[in-house]
Amino acid sequence: MSGDAGAGAAQPMLRRLRVKFVALSMTVVTLALVAALAAIGYLDYRQSVDDVYDELRQTLGLAASVDAGHRGDGRLFGEPTLIPEKRHPLGEKAQGGEAPEAPAPPSAEEPPADEAPSDDTPAPPEIGRGDGQGLTPMAVYRVDAQGTATTLGRFTTASVAPDLLPEALADALEDGSAQGYLGDPGLFFATRRAGSDVLVAFADQTAASSWQNLALTLIGVGAGALLIFLAVSILFARWALRPVERAWEQQQRFVADASHELKTPLTVILANLAIVRSRGDEPVAAQDQWLAGTEVEARRMQSLVGDLLDLARTPDPATLRAGFSTVDLSDLAEGEALQFDSVALDRGVSIACDLEPAVRVEGDAARLERLVAVLIDNACKYAEPGSEVAVRLAAEGREAVLSVANRGPLIAPENLARVFDRFFRVDAARTRGLVADADEPAAGGYGLGLAIAREIARDHGGAINAASTPCAPSAEDGGEAITVFTVRLPKA
Numbered sequence: 197m198s199g200d201a202g203a204g205a206a207q208p209m210l211r212r213l214r215v216k217f218v219a220l221s222m223t224v225v226t227l228a229l230v231a232a233l234a235a236i237g238y239l240d241y242r243q244s245v246d247d248v249y250d251e252l253r254q255t256l257g258l259a260a261s262v263d264a265g266h267r268g269d270g271r272l273f274g275e276p277t278l279i280p281e282k283r284h285p286l287g288e289k290a291q292g293g294e295a296p297e298a299p300a301p302p303s304a305e306e307p308p309a310d311e312a313p314s315d316d317t318p319a320p321p322e323i324g325r326g327d328g329q330g331l332t333p334m335a336v337y338r339v340d341a342q343g344t345a346t347t348l349g350r351f352t353t354a355s356v357a358p359d360l361l362p363e364a365l366a367d368a369l370e371d372g373s374a375q376g377y378l379g380d381p382g383l384f385f386a387t388r389r390a391g392s393d394v395l396v397a398f399a400d401q402t403a404a405s406s407w408q409n410l411a412l413t414l415i416g417v418g419a420g421a422l423l424i425f426l427a428v429s430i431l432f433a434r435w436a437l438r439p440v441e442r443a444w445e446q447q448q449r450f451v452a453d454a455s456h457e458l459k460t461p462l463t464v465i466l467a468n469l470a471i472v473r474s475r476g477d478e479p480v481a482a483q484d485q486w487l488a489g490t491e492v493e494a495r496r497m498q499s500l501v502g503d504l505l506d507l508a509r510t511p512d513p514a515t516l517r518a519g520f521s522t523v524d525l526s527d528l529a530e531g532e533a534l535q536f537d538s539v540a541l542d543r544g545v546s547i548a549c550d551l552e553p554a555v556r557v558e559g560d561a562a563r564l565e566r567l568v569a570v571l572i573d574n575a576c577k578y579a580e581p582g583s584e585v586a587v588r589l590a591a592e593g594r595e596a597v598l599s600v601a602n603r604g605p606l607i608a609p610e611n612l613a614r615v616f617d618r619f620f621r622v623d624a625a626r627t628r629g630l631v632a633d634a635d636e637p638a639a640g641g642y643g644l645g646l647a648i649a650r651e652i653a654r655d656h657g658g659a660i661n662a663a664s665t666p667c668a669p670s671a672e673d674g675g676e677a678i679t680v681f682t683v684r685l686p687k688a
């Protein structure tokens with residue numbers, strides 16, 4: 197129940213972590229995407245503007261070469277335009293401060309050199325209010341020294357709105373630049389000298405508006421990409437935080453199991469002490485039963501705390517490996533097997549060793565001794581009386597392979613992967629009701645030994661696994677089986 201409660205308490209924290217993870221990733225991706233789309237849109241806009249300016253300059257260059265010496269080449273659409281006298285920079289005021297007269301508009305009796313278009317000639321589209329049409333429609337004008345502008349019809353595919361033209365020409369000439377943009381009428385312009393005159397070409401702002409369509413497309417694509425990334429982020433957050441969730445649950449379960457295991461001996465100790473206190477008038481010898489029980493439980497607690505401390509250590513790998521030395525695993529395994537001869541004899545089993553000599557590994561000798569001791573002790577605990585515990589060591593390629601096998605109860609396949617979990621014990625059948633005494637306070641074990649063995653193997657760059665094969669094909673869980681624990685460590 198406590199494990200379930202711990203898992204339940206972890207859910208809000210994990211949910212907050214997932215939300216923060218998704219929010220952070222979405223923020224970063226959104227900013228990156230916005231920056232990328234803005235850069236693409238800006239570059240496309242600049243390219244469009246540059247293309248418009250190029251066309252304007254090319255048109256003016258062609259007009260200047262064709263119009264040289266032919267001042268009458270300009271066809272007039274409507275009346276000539278007179279730039280306001282205070283604005284045109286080319287000529288000077290007429291004597292007396294009067295602006296020179298504008299040329300008389302062409303008439304039917306006396307057409308200009310470049311005749312005005314007939315009534316059935318369609319007028320070019322007006323530009324200057326952001327409604328330009330076609331492939332870069334432009335209006336080209338020649339402005340003389342008196343500030344009179346005429347249309348170069350040969351090169352004109354649009355016209356500036358009459359109410360905008362005078363000011364547009366004046367602003368373009370006053371600007372003094374070879375090209376630029378007039379924000380009020382929304383016109384791009386370019387200028388070029390042609391003798392004493394100036395050629396001015398205008399294009400509508402819509403000529404450089406292709407970036408807007410691209411921007412809308414990019415916004416749509418970006419929004420779709422963000423939605424897809426949101427879904428991926430949610431899935432990825434769940435996947436990325438799954439180890440954290442498992443670690444949290446394991447921690448909660450570990451704490452709960454440790455508390456439960458400590459609670460039992462503490463309860464016995466407190467009960468024994470209460471009995472001793474209530475019989476304070478009796479001699480100590482008469483209360484040996486309660487004192488001995490207290491000692492047994494204290495030893496159990498000492499053993500458990502030692503194992504917990506072993507598991508709680510998370511040494512830095514670099515620091516851990518710095519203390520490694522070459523260890524003769526063959527001698528170490530033989531020594532541990534000899535140490536457990538008496539234990540095996542007491543439990544009615546024997547230990548048989550098949551150790552290849554001079555198998556060496558890099559590691560911590562004390563921790564490797566603990567690893568071998570855990571495996572041999574575990575095998576002796578669960579071996580059938582009268583059977584044999586087989587300890588084998590051999591070099592296989594670049595690995596040292598140590599195996600400890602015993603004949604005993606079958607471990608179900610679903611439990612094999614869990615035998616290395618902390619506080620995990622398969623069932624009561626494998627403990628066989630072993631009774632603790634003062635010399636062996638933890639005969640039944642706490643389910644920590646194999647967890648410690650796995651940590652030691654991992655710290656040495658190795659791995660440990662378990663296999664349980666029934667002696668008879670029809671054997672069920674609890675029947676006889678050969679159980680083998682195998683450790684693989686890198687050779688020195």
